[in-house]
Amino acid sequence: MLAMLVAGAVVAAGRLTPPLAAQSSARPPVLEVDTSWPKTLPNGWSVGPVSGITADASDHILIVQRAEPVRQAGGRAAPPVIEFDPNGNVVRTWGGPGPGYEWPEQVHGITIDYKDRVWISGNGPKDAHILAFRRDGTFLLQIGHSGKSGGSNDTENLGHATQMRIDPQTNEVFVSDGENGNHRVIVFDSDTGAYKRHWGAYGTKPDDSAATAKFDPSGPPPKQFGSATHCLRIARDGLVYACDRSNNRFQIFRKDGTFVKELFIAKETAAATVWDIDFSPDQRFMYVADGGNQKVWILQRDSLQIAGELGGPGKEAGRFATSLHDIVVDSKGNLYTGEAATGGRVQKFRNTVSVAGQAQKPAANPAPQTESAAAARALVRAKAASKNWKVARTAWGEPDLQGVWSYATTTPLSKPGTAGEKTFLTDEEVAELADQTARIQDAPPRPGDPGTYNNFWWDRGQSIGRTSLIVDPEDGKLPALTPAAQKARAERAEYQRAHPADSWLDRSPTDRCIMYHGVPPLPSGYNNTYQIFQTPGMVAILDENIHHVRLIPLDGRPHLGQNVRQWNGDSRGHWEGTTLVVETTNFNDKTRLRYGGSENTHAVERFTRVSEDWIDYQYTITDPTVYTKPFTVAIPMPRRNDRIYEYACHEGNHSMVGILSGARADEKRAEEAAKAKEGVR
Amino acid sequence: MIAATVAAVIGAFWLGTTPTSTQARAYRAPRTADGKPNLNGTWQALNTANWDIQDHAARQGPVTALGASFSVPPGAGVVEGNELPYRPEALAKKKENLAHWMTLDPEIKCYMPGIPRATYQPHPFQIVQTPQQVLMAYEFANASRIIYMNSTEESPISFWMGWSRGRWEGETLVVDVTGFTDQTWFDRAGNFHSDALHVVERYTATGPDHLWYEATIDDPNVFTRPWKMSMPLYRRMEKNAQPLEYICVEFAEELMYGHLRKPTSR
Numbered sequence: 001m002l003a004m005l006v007a008g009a010v011v012a013a014g015r016l017t018p019p020l021a022a023q024s025s026a027r028p029p030v031l032e033v034d035t036s037w038p039k040t041l042p043n044g045w046s047v048g049p050v051s052g053i054t055a056d057a058s059d060h061i062l063i064v065q066r067a068e069p070v071r072q073a074g075g076r077a078a079p080p081v082i083e084f085d086p087n088g089n090v091v092r093t094w095g096g097p098g099p100g101y102e103w104p105e106q107v108h109g110i111t112i113d114y115k116d117r118v119w120i121s122g123n124g125p126k127d128a129h130i131l132a133f134r135r136d137g138t139f140l141l142q143i144g145h146s147g148k149s150g151g152s153n154d155t156e157n158l159g160h161a162t163q164m165r166i167d168p169q170t171n172e173v174f175v176s177d178g179e180n181g182n183h184r185v186i187v188f189d190s191d192t193g194a195y196k197r198h199w200g201a202y203g204t205k206p207d208d209s210a211a212t213a214k215f216d217p218s219g220p221p222p223k224q225f226g227s228a229t230h231c232l233r234i235a236r237d238g239l240v241y242a243c244d245r246s247n248n249r250f251q252i253f254r255k256d257g258t259f260v261k262e263l264f265i266a267k268e269t270a271a272a273t274v275w276d277i278d279f280s281p282d283q284r285f286m287y288v289a290d291g292g293n294q295k296v297w298i299l300q301r302d303s304l305q306i307a308g309e310l311g312g313p314g315k316e317a318g319r320f321a322t323s324l325h326d327i328v329v330d331s332k333g334n335l336y337t338g339e340a341a342t343g344g345r346v347q348k349f350r351n352t353v354s355v356a357g358q359a360q361k362p363a364a365n366p367a368p369q370t371e372s373a374a375a376a377r378a379l380v381r382a383k384a385a386s387k388n389w390k391v392a393r394t395a396w397g398e399p400d401l402q403g404v405w406s407y408a409t410t411t412p413l414s415k416p417g418t419a420g421e422k423t424f425l426t427d428e429e430v431a432e433l434a435d436q437t438a439r440i441q442d443a444p445p446r447p448g449d450p451g452t453y454n455n456f457w458w459d460r461g462q463s464i465g466r467t468s469l470i471v472d473p474e475d476g477k478l479p480a481l482t483p484a485a486q487k488a489r490a491e492r493a494e495y496q497r498a499h500p501a502d503s504w505l506d507r508s509p510t511d512r513c514i515m516y517h518g519v520p521p522l523p524s525g526y527n528n529t530y531q532i533f534q535t536p537g538m539v540a541i542l543d544e545n546i547h548h549v550r551l552i553p554l555d556g557r558p559h560l561g562q563n564v565r566q567w568n569g570d571s572r573g574h575w576e577g578t579t580l581v582v583e584t585t586n587f588n589d590k591t592r593l594r595y596g597g598s599e600n601t602h603a604v605e606r607f608t609r610v611s612e613d614w615i616d617y618q619y620t621i622t623d624p625t626v627y628t629k630p631f632t633v634a635i636p637m638p639r640r641n642d643r644i645y646e647y648a649c650h651e652g653n654h655s656m657v658g659i660l661s662g663a664r665a666d667e668k669r670a671e672e673a674a675k676a677k678e679g680v681r
Numbered sequence: 682m683i684a685a686t687v688a689a690v691i692g693a694f695w696l697g698t699t700p701t702s703t704q705a706r707a708y709r710a711p712r713t714a715d716g717k718p719n720l721n722g723t724w725q726a727l728n729t730a731n732w733d734i735q736d737h738a739a740r741q742g743p744v745t746a747l748g749a750s751f752s753v754p755p756g757a758g759v760v761e762g763n764e765l766p767y768r769p770e771a772l773a774k775k776k777e778n779l780a781h782w783m784t785l786d787p788e789i790k791c792y793m794p795g796i797p798r799a800t801y802q803p804h805p806f807q808i809v810q811t812p813q814q815v816l817m818a819y820e821f822a823n824a825s826r827i828i829y830m831n832s833t834e835e836s837p838i839s840f841w842m843g844w845s846r847g848r849w850e851g852e853t854l855v856v857d858v859t860g861f862t863d864q865t866w867f868d869r870a871g872n873f874h875s876d877a878l879h880v881v882e883r884y885t886a887t888g889p890d891h892l893w894y895e896a897t898i899d900d901p902n903v904f905t906r907p908w909k910m911s912m913p914l915y916r917r918m919e920k921n922a923q924p925l926e927y928i929c930v931e932f933a934e935e936l937m938y939g940h941l942r943k944p945t946s947r
Contacts, residue, residue, distance in 0.1 A: 395714030402811065502946030504934045514930050531827075533809045533816045535713075535721050540809040540816055542825060547793075549818035549825045551807055557921055566926040644827070646840040650930050651792045651864070660941035667943065 028298050028307040029280050029333050031349035033318035038088035038346060045078035046070050050338030050346050052110035052120075052163070052326055056135075059086045059330040064095070064110040064120060065344055080107055081118070081137065086330075088348070094137030095120075101131055101139045102146040108179065109326075113166035113190070123160035123179040130161050130175060132190070143173075143193040152182040152206035155195040163232045163276075166190050167255065174255075176232035176242055183211045183225040185232060185242050185253070201225045201244065201251060203259035215247045217267045218397065222247050231276040231326075235283055235301070245272040250288070263304045266293055266577030273577070278329045287335060289327045293577065294320035296327065296337070305389070310349065311337075317347065389611050391578050394534055399578040401532045401539070401609050404644060405637040407521055407617065408461025408528035410437055413633065415468035415476030422467050423476060430463045459526040464636055469522075471618070472632035485598075485626040501663035504656055509567065509591070511659065513650035516545035518591060519568040519584055520605050520619040523635070530637070531644045532607075539573055539580065546649040552582055560586050565599060567591055580607040598625040613639040710852060710886035715812040718852050718886055722808060723917040723924060726801035726894075729756030731788075733870035734910055736763050743783055759801070759910045765872065771903040778871025787865055790937055791929035793824040793841035795865025796858050796880050797896040797910065805917050805924045815847055815854070820924035828856050836860025839876060856882040875902035890916035 038061075041047070052064040061084045067077035080095030097103040104122020111119045117140060121130045129144030144157035151159065159181030165174045173190040177198075184206040186198035200206025201224050211224035226246035233241045239260060240253045248267045252260040266273045271292030279286050285307065288297040295311040315321040325340035333351035338344070392400040410433060415423075425433070438455045445451030468476030481489065499506050509515045510524075517524060527544040534540075539552040552573040560570045570586035584603040591597045605619040615637040622630040710718035729737070735758040742752035767775060778785055788794060794802055804820035815828040826842040836844030836859050844860030863876040883895040892914040899907040 499946070503942040504938050505947060512930060512934070514928055533811055533814065535809055535811065538721070538807075538809060540807070540818060542816065542818075542827070546823075547825050548823055549807075549816065551809075551818060551923055553923065560921075560925070564925065567928055568926060645837075646793075646826070646842055648793060648841050650822075651841060656938060657941065660938055664941060664943065 028285055028300075029335075030352045031310060031335055032352055034334075034348045034350040035317045036088065037348040038084050038090070041078060041082075042090055043078075044076045046075040047078055047082070047344040047346070049322075049340035050325065050344045051108050051340050053328045053336055053338040053346065054111045054118075055328045055330045055336070056112045056116070057114075057331065059332065059334075060084060060091070061086075061328070061330070061336055061346075062110055062112055062118065063338060063346055064107045065338075066107060066340075068106075070344075081110065081120070083135075092136065094133075098139060101142045102129060103131075104129075105146075109161065109163035109176075111164045111166065113173075114168040115166075115190075117166075117190075119164040119166070119173065121158070121161040121164060121175070121178075123162060123181070127160055128157040128181075130158060130164055130173075141191075141193055143188055149181060152177075152184045152200065152208045153198070154182075155186075155198070158182065158186065162228065162230050165232050165234050167234055170255070172196060172255075174232050174234060174240060176229045179228040179230060179245075182206070183208055183229055185229065185240070185257070197257060199253070199257035202262075203253055203257045213246065217248065217269075221249070221262070221264075228272070230272075230274070233277045233279070235279060237283070241277045241286075243274045243277060245274055245291075248273040248292075250274050250277060261304075263299075265297060266290060268575050269293060269577045275324065276326045278327050278335075280329060281331060281333045287327055287329065289324050289337065291320075291323040291325055291340075294324050296324070296335070318349070321345070391609055392612075396536050398534065398575060399580070399609055400534065401580060401607055401615060402534055403532060404640045404642055405530045405532065405615050405617075406461060406528055406640045407517075407530065407635045407637050408459060408523050408526075409464050409469070409635060410434070410460050410462060411464045411466055411469050413469050413522060414478040415470065419467035419476075425463060425465050425467065427465075430465055433463050453525075457526070459528070461523065461528065464634075466634075469633045469635055470631050471634045472620075473629065479627045479629045479631050481626060482624070482628055501659050504660065507656065507659065511656060513546055513653050513656075515548070515567045515591065516649070517543060518597075519550060519571070520603050520621075520633070527647055529640060529642075529644055539582075542644060544644045545647055547647050562586070565589075569601070569603065576606075578608055581605070582607070597621075598623055600625045615639075708852070708887050711889075713810060713812075717810070717812070717849055718854070719810065720808050720815075720854060720884055720886060720892065721810050723805050723922045724808060724892060724914045725803075725805040725917055726912055727915055728759060728801060728912055729754050730759045730801040730910070730912065731798065731803055731868055732756065734759050734868045734872055735765065735870070737870070759912045761909045761911060766905040766908055768903060768905055771873075775871050775873060778866070778873055780871075782869055782871055785871070786869055788821075788869065789933065791822050791933040792864065793822050794819070795841060795861060796826070796843050796845075797882065797894075797898075798865060798867055799824055799842070800882075800894060800896070800914070801912060804927060805922065807924050818924060820927045822929055823926065841865060843878075843880065850883075852885050854882075854884040856880075856884070858882065873903065874898070874900045877902045884914075887913070890918065892916075 048066040048069040050063050050065045054062050063082050064080055067080060070077035079093040081093060082090055083092040085091045104120065104127045105124025106122055106127065107120060108123040109121040116135050118133045118135055119130060126147040128149035129142055129146055132141040133139055148157045149159040150157055158175060158177045160178030161175050162179050163176045167174065171190050172187050175186050177184050177186050184198050184200045187196040188194060189196060207224060211226065212222060213227045215222065215226055225244045228245040229242060230245035231243035238255055240255055241250055243250050249262050249264045251262040254260060265288055269292055273290045273292040274288055275291040276289040277286060279301065284301055286299050286301045288299060290297055294313040295309050297306055298308040299305065300307050311320050311324065313319060320339055322339045322341035324337060326338040328336050335349040337347050394400050437460060441455040441458055470476050470478065473479060496506065501507065504512055517528065521543065529544040531542040532539065537553065537555045539554060541550040548568060550568060550571055552571045554573045559572060565586055565588035567588055569584040571582050571584045573580055573582045582605040587597060587599060587601045589599045601621060601623040603619055603621055608616040610616045617637045618632060618634045620630055620632040713719045732753050737756055739755040740753045744751060783789065799806065799819045799821065802821045806817055806819040809816040809818065813830050815830065816825065818825045824842055826845050828845040828847040830847045832846045839860050839862045841862055843858040845856050845858045847854055847856045858880040861876055861878040866873045877900050879899040881897045885893045887893045894914050895909060895911040897907055897909045
């Protein structure tokens with residue numbers, strides 16, 4: 001079934017939070033998904049792949065979408081062009097073949113310009129032209145002719161043009177041209193269609209025969225645009241941005257075609273990562289739609305440093321299920337996204353900070369103020385925010401994650417009931433929590449309790465500024481247990497109450513010095529420390545507790561056989577852009593991590609170095625045996641300028657002897673007391 | 682140290698199993714990005730030194746029920762010259778250790794094995810070599826140690842796996858290890874040391890898939906002079922070779938705590 005523009009299909013809200021430490025003068029936009037936009041389409045219409053999206057000066061949003069897949073699926077297809085008002089109501093629809101022009105075989109781009117003209121391009125097999133209409137769909141102009149494409153140096157026809165932008169200063173139309181066709185930017189007069197100039201990558205003459213379809217991230221930067229010159233955007237300062245989708249980069253030109261610079265985005269993912277570009281209203285920030293990784297990157301436009309991201313793969317609101325294809329920002333800084341490929345969807349991400357820097361009032365009937373994994377990612381990136389920092393690389397070109405990193409935090413895994421609806425904590429609340437923790441740890445033990453370390457010995461770290469480490473589900477709580485897991489857990493708890501220390505098997509793996517924080521780890525009172533080592537083809541993570549080394553091959557080898565089960569599972573890694581992704585399976589069913597776990601636990605960890613001193617660390621646990629849905633944990637890790645020393649746990653485990661001896665002594669005393677009682681009677 | 686050198690040379694002559702220094706020098710290992718010999722990989726000794734670092738004949742194993750399967754395999758020793766220069770009182774303790782091996786050997790309790798024993802236990806280990814630090818991750822007991830390269834930092838306290846500082850001498854990774862406890866042994870034959878142990882290890886690639894390993898042992902509390910052991914280490918060639926998890930605590934708990942369990946416990 002195709003994704004549809006129906007309110008009922010909306011699941012939950014995602015949100016991108018502001019970087020905490022970012023300076024207000026260069027504060028990235030704060031966006032949260034607004035599920036109230038758009039409203040349900042009239043006439044039972046559905047949309048197909050949304051290949052183009054544009055905004056006019058009064059914040060009406062126009063999309064162009066491909067109706068054919070909807071028809072093929074038996075749905076009621078909406079007309080190709082749909083115009084929404086700022087509240088998400090459909091105010092006009094049009095499009096399709098008509099007299100005097102050739103409607104594209106497959107629509108692609110849409111733009112509304114300063115003269116209220118709507119431009120449409122197509123990337124169907126024969127599409128070699130672009131069209132201009134009045135806002136109501138009245139035909140104005142056609143440049144090029146269907147089926148006539150003569151390649152990247154043809155000045156009369158296009159070749160699967162993707163996008164058009166009109167420069168109000170010169171009244172020229174700039175065209176990115178095209179997808180699986182030409183490899184260039186071409187400029188015409190927007191009133192007459194007269195050819196002005198064109199250029200290829202680096203501002204040179206394009207050469208279709210030299211363009212390569214396959215991008216090699218480790219090779220030299222391709223000299224030609226790849227298989228899709230996929231977007232074009234003109235900034236107010238006159239810079240022209242062109243997406244080179246399959247080469248994972250965009251290039252920046254002056255309006256005359258002079259090359260300025262280029263930037264690769266998530267280069268190593270080897271998927272197409274640069275699909276569309278737009279700017280924040282003040283043009284200090286730019287958004288890059290990455291339909292390969294299903295996210296929107298936020299960059300500082302001057303430095304081209306990544307300042308944040310939002311989205312991520314998923315059907316939920318705030319994520320992108322299929323190709324995130326096109327984006328647009330309205331005058332208030334709200335971001336709209338169009339998804340193409342198998343289903344279509346448009347989403348709105350509300351800018352929560354007005355252009356003047358004041359928080360906008362929430363909508364009258366706001367979507368729940370909930371967060372997604374992107375929120376925590378933004379949080380750590382924010383802590384990290386360092387303007388000129390560029391990810392350091394190892395000698396063989398991988399992002400350098402090496403060093404000692406701390407995952408210590410007092411933030412609980414699951415949001416406690418006392419936190420209510422609250423998700424984020426203020427700096428004052430974080431400080432108060434730290435005081436409170438110290439007071440509790442320094443409090444004397446209750447009578448009869450031998451007590452434990454005082455605050456001096458603990459090294460719990462700080463709150464991460466949230467009420468839970470879980471960032472997904474949105475409520476910050478561990479998902480519900482499956483009925484089988486509930487039963488098993490209840491039985492285990494009951495057994496444990498009756499048999500607290502019959503043998504070492506009744507004690508936790510921690511008491512037994514078998515495992516401590518687990519894989520992936522949950523922080524405890526001390527030694528929440530990783531040291532990461534990298535060699536070509538291998539990442540090793542030394543966890544201070546209990547001197548556990550995780551060896552993570554990156555050479556693509558399969559996991560261990562299903563019969564090899566380990567307390568710490570079996571990890572395999574790969575790079576996605578600058579992120580190290582580690583998948584761990586083959587757990588045994590005895591791990592009893594604080595979040596449970598079974599042989600079916602599947603963990604995906606993501607390590608992204610976001611500054612000299614921070615790693616954005618997140619992981620997602622999927623375990624259908626125990627949990628009714630997956631959950632994602634975020635633990636930002638600061639660097640520690642310290643060493644990891646050997647933590648000999650089992651070798652000095654006097655506690656186990658103490659626990660078992662104590663239990664036997666208690667039993668003996670109870671037995672003697674019973675006998676004495678018997679004797680008295 | 683002169684004595685050690687002499688002993689080593691004589692040892693090499695006697696045993697005739699060590700490659701000559703010329704052979705060792707003849708091979709130039711592939712380089713890492715920083716131009717050092719690349720020793721990364723999964724390595725394992727293939728000998729019986731963990732049973733006894735000295736020459737030993739096959740003998741009956743300790744568990745009658747396991748018969749031929751788990752008896753002690755024979756082996757030529759790895760100690761150059763074979764004899765260990767024990768002080769008289771220390772030799773008595775070694776004999777005592779051997780006699781009560783099954784209650785005294787720290788390996789049986791899954792304690793971290795120390796250096797050099799971790800190198801030649803019958804388990805693989807991984808070398809993860811970076812310019813400033815080399816991580817050695819051993820399968821047995823999940824033991825590990827970090828070798829700090831070109832460091833002058835002294836051992837702050839004692840460690841089961843010692844305190845390792847490394848340097849490159851041409852083709853050879855030289856590791857100076859101090860800061861030991863007196864709790865680890867050399868083998869299952871009761872050969873032991875004190876916390877004054879000082880080990881100098883040398884790892885030299887002699888081919889793409891072989892390392893030559895030497896360890897010079899100095900412990901004035903136990904031995905009258907330094908002595909040396911040496912052996913080849915073999916690269917594990919299986920495509921999927923990797924040290925696996927051998928968290929042996931589980932296998933030692935009954936032995937260590939069995940007397941404290943409740944008779945009715947599971």
